Structure formats: structure tokens, C-alpha cells
Amino acid sequence: MKTKFLVLSSVLVMSVIMFSSFKTENVNAIEIKSxxxxxxxxxYDGHEDYGYNFIVLDSxxxxxxxxxxxxxQSVLDTFKLDxxxxxNKKFKITYKVSAETEIDDEGTKxxxxxxxxxxxxxx
Incomplete structure (x- = not known):
């Protein structure tokens, strides 16, 4: 249950970031590359069961x-994130977001x- 809460919290935070206005002068704000x-x-803030955490500044x-x-895998071969x-090391992260459907214990999608x-x- 804690893992689901953390994943859903991450999704909510990501949604807020993606739908907020971006300031190009903020070096840490998300940049849309393509x-x-x-x-x-x-x-970098470490690895948990649910994923790899990075501290970023929003817009x-x-x-x-x-x-x-x-x-x-190519990234994991270069950087041992585990x-x-x-x-506490700083990185430039290029990533993609994909939508997936999950089913909880009660069968809700x-x-x-x-x-x-x-x-x-x-x-």
C-alpha cells in the first residue's frame, strides 16, 4: 500500500510539473527536448523499491x-544507481513519460x- 501511495504521489507531482508554466531561465526546470x-x-537522492529518486526544482x-x-539498461551500465x-551528485536527466494501466487488488483499473x-x- 505504501508503494502504491508513493507511486501515485510521484504521478501527481509529475502531472503538476508538466501542466505548470515553465520558465526557461530556471536551469532546473523541465525542458521539453522533443x-x-x-x-x-x-x-540523485537514491533508489527505493518503487524507483530512482532525484531532487529537482520546479518552475x-x-x-x-x-x-x-x-x-x-545502457544508463545502468554507465551509472551504478543502486x-x-x-x-547527492548532480545530473542532467533525459527521460520519457508513458501511460500504463494498472489493476489494484480489488480489480479497479x-x-x-x-x-x-x-x-x-x-x-
């Missing part, structure tokens, strides 16, 4: 946690956004 890719700068300069449920050595890191660059 129709399918988003870019943000953030500080208003407020720190939020952005969780990535998936990471492409290690604590990278915690709901849509969630899944964040996948496709490229990671150390800053």
Missing part, C-alpha cells in the same frame, strides 16, 4: 522529488504515468 523526451537537472524554484520507475556513491530515464549525464 515530443517524446523531457530534460531536467537534478540531484517556481521549489524542490520536489521526481521518481523514475524505469531506467534503460550504489550509494552517486547520492487506473492509469499511471511511468517515467523512464533514457539518458543520464553527470554535471
Amino acid at each position: 515530443q517524446d523526451e523531457l530534460v531536467v537537472k537534478g540531484t 517556481e524554484g521549489v524542490e520536489i522529488t521526481l521518481t523514475f520507475e524505469r531506467v534503460e 550504489s550509494e556513491d552517486l547520492i 487506473y492509469d499511471i504515468d511511468v517515467n523512464t530515464i533514457i539518458k543520464l549525464e553527470a554535471l
Whole structure:
């Protein structure tokens, strides 16, 4: 139940970020690289069962946690995100968001956004 709450919280935060206005002068605000890719700068905050967490600044300069449920294998081959050595390191994160349908224990279907890191660059 805690995992579902954290995933749903991440989805809610991501939705707020995506639908808020973006200021281009904020170096940490989300940048739309293409129709399918988003870019943000953030500080790695570690790995949990539900995903990889990064602290980012939203368009208003407020720190939020952005969780990535998936990471492409090429990124994991380059950066050992399961290690604590990278915690508090700054990265430029290129990612995509995909919509998926999940079914809870009672059989109720709901849509969630899944964040996948496709490229990671150390800053």
C-alpha cells in the first residue's frame, strides 16, 4: 500500500510539473527536448523499491522529488544507481513519460504515468 501511495504521489507531482508554466531561465526546470523526451537537472537522492529518486526544482524554484520507475539498461551500465556513491551528485536527466494501466487488488483499473530515464549525464 505504501508503494502504491508513493507511486501515485510521484504521478501527481509529475502531472503538476508538466501542466505548470515553465520558465526557461530556471536551469532546473523541465525542458521539453522533443515530443517524446523531457530534460531536467537534478540531484540523485537514491533508489527505493518503487524507483530512482532525484531532487529537482520546479518552475517556481521549489524542490520536489521526481521518481523514475524505469531506467534503460545502457544508463545502468554507465551509472551504478543502486550504489550509494552517486547520492547527492548532480545530473542532467533525459527521460520519457508513458501511460500504463494498472489493476489494484480489488480489480479497479487506473492509469499511471511511468517515467523512464533514457539518458543520464553527470554535471
